[in-house]
Amino acid sequence: MLSNHNVPAVQAPDRRLLRAFAFDPMSSRLSGQFLTVDIPFETGLRPGPDGELVQVVDYDATRRRWYHPVDLDDPPVLAQEGLRPSESDPRSHQQIVYAITMSVIERFERFTGRRFRWRGDDRLRLVPHAFYGRNAYFDPDRRAVLFGYYRADDSDSQANLPHQLMFTCLSVDIIAHEVTHAIVHRMRPLFTIATNSDVFAFHEAFADLVALFHHFLFTDIVEDFVAGSRSELADATALLSLADEFGRSTGRGGPLRSAVGSTPDPADFHAAREPHRRGAIFVAAVFDAYLATYRSRIADLRRLATGGSGVLADGELSPDLVRRIAGEAVKNADRILGMVVRGFDYLPAVDVTFGDVVRAVITADRDLFPDDRGHLRGHLVEALRRRGIFPPGVVSLADQALLWRRPTIPLNLTTGDATVDLGQLILDSTIKLDPAASSVTAAGNAAKERSKAVYAQTVNWAKAHAVELGLDPHAGRIRVLGMHVGFQSGGDGQPHPRIFIQIVQRREDLESGADRDTRTRLHAACTVIANVDGRVAWLVPKPLPFTRPAELAKLPESLRAHGRHQHAAGVARLEEIHEWFDEVEDGDPLAIWLDEPAVGRLTFASLHAPEGD
Amino acid sequence: MSEATVTIRMYNPGFGDCFLVTVADADATWRMLVDCGVHSHGRARVDDVPRKIGDVVDAVIAQLAGESDDGMPRLDVVAATHRHSDHVSGFADDAWAAVDVGEVWVPFVEDEHDADAIGLRQGLTVAATALQGLVEQAAGGRPVESLGRSMALALDFAVNSGPNLAAARRLVDGGFKGGAEHHDVRFLPKRDAAANRVELPVEGAVVHVLGPSRDAEYLKRMDPPAAVHWLEEAAAELGRDEEEDIFDRMYEVPRDEVSARVPIQLVRARNAMRLGQLALDEEALLRAASVLERSVNNTSLFFVLDVRGTRFVFVGDSQQGAWEHVLDDPASRALVTGAAFYKVGHHGSHNATPKPIARELVHAGGVAMVPVGTVKAWQDSIPKSEILEALHESGAHVIRADDPEAGAEGDDDLDFHAAPDGLWSEVRFRVP
Structure with missing residues (x-):
């Protein structure tokens, strides 16, 4: 203008x-x-x-x-x-x-x-x-x-x-x-379908994390808190009391912030079934990691300020020290929140669990910061462990055990029978990065047409590789829910472009209920994370049982075991979904009176309504 | 000790409960009526005419008079499990004034002198009244049905949970023969555990009162449930002048200047959002209404009649939550499982009989009675077929009020009778 x-x-x-x-x-x-x-x-x-x-x-x-x-x-x-x-x-x-x-x-x-x-x-x-x-x-x-x-x-x-x-x-x-x-x-539009107790809990926890860490965006506020709690720098009282402000006025932040700053106990998370409670523990764990990194980051400032004694002199803190410490608190909030948010693109497209969130955050962070020099990842994994949050079946908390899966056989978006023209996608994404390009020019008609063609190619690619992705070649329509290029900065200071694709397949044959519009939809899905040259780096499958498991025997040797494994994982997942539906049904006072599945009544409005029941 | 008999007659008012229980041996006879009511939408149809609850009341009283030596209808105990129309509406009938009643048993929440009960009872009634007000206000004089199914259902809950004052007055204030002086009212369970074991005049017969829970945590959840608390607030706001401003007038766009002052794209966005429908959050209202309905159900008197080791379980409409504290206590759990008879909770709805123990409740050859008249709107969910199947699979006879013969077929040992007009069905148990 x-x-x-x-x-x-x-x-x-x-x-x-x-x-x-x-x-x-x-x-x-x-x-x-x-x-x-x-x-x-x-x-x-x-x-x-x-x-x-x-x-x-x-x-x-x-x-x-x-x-x-x-x-x-x-x-x-x-x-x-x-x-x-x-x-x-x-x-x-x-x-x-x-x-x-x-x-x-x-x-x-x-x-x-x-x-x-x-x-x-x-x-x-x-x-x-x-x-x-x-x-x-x-x-x-x-x-x-x-x-x-x-x-x-x-x-x-x-x-x-x-x-x-x-x-x-x-x-x-x-x-x-x-x-x-x-x-x-x-x-993640399909996170509105609560197929396990964590889906809405994650929605809530993530929303709270962002809101909580938004408090640490405003340097002058953080400075006030640091200055006000001078002697307890090591206990991070300032940050805890700023966190404590969170949700105070809403009257409903209570349960979510209740765990922040509490003593971690791994048994809590396993015992917790209620979504708000599980979400609260996750928020608390991330905040623990924040405090841990903050303490290690200000250790040098503290030594400088106390002449190495660790004991602060009486009187007001020096404004310079306050500014430096507050600066670290603000920067750190960005680092920790950034690590969690970056993991978002590595999440499954449906049916997310907190175990998935841990894998996604770790995989994303390792992609960008392989050596974890700031030890952020280490702090986060430790904080999550102390609160009992890690993927089921994991025997080690080393990065390797927590990463998503590589494709069983090498997969590439640009080779084979069905290929995807990534050039256009990358070009359009790059244009959009320019703040001066308005959305109209960036996503003009030509761009829209191009993007449609890329989507169609990707669907064909997914069909050709259905079993690898944990999708059923013989069941419902496969579609691409979203596809974009992210240019995140890595530890080397360079942008690391990655292609993120969400592929889903609705499985109406596995749904129960007469009305296909109101019954709870079930999807198999796979998030595909690829390099810009088309090489698939990670797969995040959410399989459902295959309609014709016998046909898996016809697969080439290299895929047979993988196919069987996906089918078995799908059977287990479907069973868990049904157990959860029953649980929701039992707890819902309306389930008696209405035919529609109770899970469908879990909405943001109902989650945010005054609690207590 | 002479052989005892326990006779349980289930009346069929429709969607509602009414049970006459008679325990007798050679020396004594004891009679109890458990509930008498029908849901406003669920009256049983006889030749396509809805049966009046008064017909059921008259039939009960005639039966009692017939069994009495002097023709005076008598009941040792009237138990009203909870204050829902489908359990107590019949007590509003003045015909009861002629019946001689020994004791009235109601849940402690009805006790005006019980500290635990006062807030709870009042909270539930206030919420029900507020709910009814909100729905009627939304209807604005039109029939509530015109607002759609949700609101009609919410109103049903409100009316069902409403004060039911006439019935309550008769039960608690003494509306049977002889008035308040004549019969005692027991508010159960008592804080003193020993008082919850009531000996009956028939030898070896005792009633164990197990619920509603007096556990502080449990009461807190219900007093009044936070999920319905906002109804009061919303109803209070309705009472205020809706035209009252929340901001100074100068910030408000006068109605005739909207097209000139509000950019067209904002008006379009408003229209696309159908914001008008927000004024009353129907989903939230219905949700609150159903929580209220469940809360009142969970004030149900929960008791076991034990005649020389043979047990008969009455749970009112206890839903999930109310069952928990019974099942958590090993002694109580032993009393409610392996019983000879189970009065199926809440008309057979899905969470009024805990699924995990549905197969253990009644022993093989025992009886489960389901007081249910199908209401079209709920026909797929009440009664819940899985619950009835689970009971059936455990070897129990599952007898529905609206089709009793079907459940009694195929067992010559079962001492079963049904009235030809479908007004009642009855099972007699012999206890050595």
Whole structure:
């Protein structure tokens, strides 16, 4: 955008600064602090705000009325880093949901090494005052995050006045959490099908992790906490108390943050069946790893500050020391969260478990940082182990045992009978990386056509290699759910381009229930991770039983054992799915009255509804 | 010791419970009525006319009068397992005022002087009332059915869990013959474990009261369940003026200026989201309603009648959760397994009889009675065929109120009778 106020014209800035509460109106009021959220400057941002990735729709369905949309490009707004956050001005609410959402998305882009787009280039809708209710949730059908507002009652400790209106859209934690749900849904749309107790638990845990670590994005806040807890640098009290702020205002972060900072016990995770509990333990483990790396990173600063004694002198910490320590805390949060987020592309396409998450994170990290010089991976594996989270059947916690599987026989996307034209895919992905290329030019019509052709080729490739991928050559349609190139930076400072493909096969023959639209869908799936030359590096299969296992005998010798193994794994997986469905059915008070499977009633809205039952 | 008989007659009001239990030997006879009610949507049809609960009440009273030496209908005990219409609605009938009742047994949650009970009972009733208000408000004067199946079901739950005051008053405040002075009310179970073992006048006959649980953790979960707590809040908000502003008027787009002031793409997004349907979250409402329904079911009186070692298990509508604490206690577990008779919980629904022990509940040749009249909307889920099959496979006779003969066939040793009009079916057990 070029302004016409000045001659010669002044170039639009790269960044837009907007203010938000730190981290909700109550704590902001006590600390007197606002966050300054630093996000990319979108040119052509329309009132709403209504941009390329998100659209704020401030319509109140309960009161059936619109609130005036804010124009963030209005000079008085631009001149003061956005409106001053205020509970009584709905336009500042619009600004806050926009700012936090964009900052979460940008962080994802940075970690995954690619530009983020919603499916079909649609925008995520944010409705800051959607309804009256003590809830906020991502609604995949509406493609929206819906925020409720409600009146405080006597039990609301963060309310200043009885019957005060509380807005869920003003909590940074809630926004970051819900937007992460939307992002997870974008990257793994079939994680809305709860085929085991971990699928939704992972959705929740991941959303909480991102929201929790968002607290460590704001250096000045972290500095305050470090300065405030001066003597306990080694115990990382500052970080724990900042983490403790998390979810305080939401009234529902309770169970998820409850495990953070608790004493690890491997038995906990095995005993936990309830999704929130399992998610909480995972979040706690990642946070443990964060604390462990933080302690080792600031050890030198501590020695310097204490002349090697390890005992700090009385009085205030030196501001220089505070700044350095806070800087490490912020950098480390990025490292640890980055490691977990990068693992995302290595996850199965369906039916994820926390064991899968461990494998995915380790495999991704090893791809990029083979020697783990920062010992981040070591800290994470140890933290997960101490909380009992590791894949079943693993006998060693060495990298080798935790990596995903290599193909049984060498696989390549560009050789053999069915090949994929990777050149176009890589070119289009590269164009999209350029921040100056708008989504229109990057995904123009020609690009769309090209991408369709690549998808079709990939489907043919998958059919030709079905058994290798754990898919059934004789069952349902095989489709490509997603395909992209990621340019993540490795330990050598170089971008390491990788191709990520999610291939799925719906198995209607294994589903139960009369109505194919409402019954719970079952998929076999495989995530394929390949180098840009087409060599397949890793396979992440989620098989289901083959319809004609006898035919596996006809496979070439090199594949026969592999085929049988996939079939057996599929049989075991299906059995586990059925056990889980029964468990959900028993616990669901509505299952008695309705025919639809209870698993279908597990939604984000129901997960986020007030708990306790 | 003379031979004792235990006769269990299951009436068929439709989707509801009504059991007359008679224990007798040469020296004494003891009669108990367990529940008397029907669900508003589940009345049994006789020649295509729904049977009135009053007909069942009259039949019970006539039976009692017929068995009485002086023609005065008498019951030693009336047990009302929990305050759901399909278990107590019949007690609203004034015909009961003529019946001489010795004791009334109700779950402790009905006790107005019991500290544990007060909040729980009140919370459940308030939630039911709030729920009903919300659904009716949403209907805005139109029939609730017009809102669709979910809301109709939610309203069913609300009405079923509602106060049922007339019935409750008769049971607790003394609405049988002679009034409050005449019969005792036992709120069960008692905190004192010994008081939960009730000796009957027939030699060797005793009732063990096992539930509802008084465990603090369990009560906390139900008092009132957090999942329904928000109903109160939502109902309170409905009471407020919906036109009340949450922001200063200047921030609001006047209705006639929407097209001029709100960019068209935002209006389109609003329309695409069907935001209007958000005002009432039907799913959440139905979910809360079903939690409420289950919570009240789980206040059910759970007891075992033990006549010289032969056991008869009555569980009301206890669902998953209420069963847990019974099965967790080895002594209680021994009482409820290998029984001669099991009153199938909650009309045979899926989680009212724990699947893992469904095969152990009744011994071979025993009887499981299912008080059920099929309600079309729930016909595929209540009763749950897996539960009935599991009971059947253990060798029990599974007798359904709506088709009793089918379950009794093929065993000449079974002392079984059924009324020709289908009003009741009955099984007699002999205990040496």
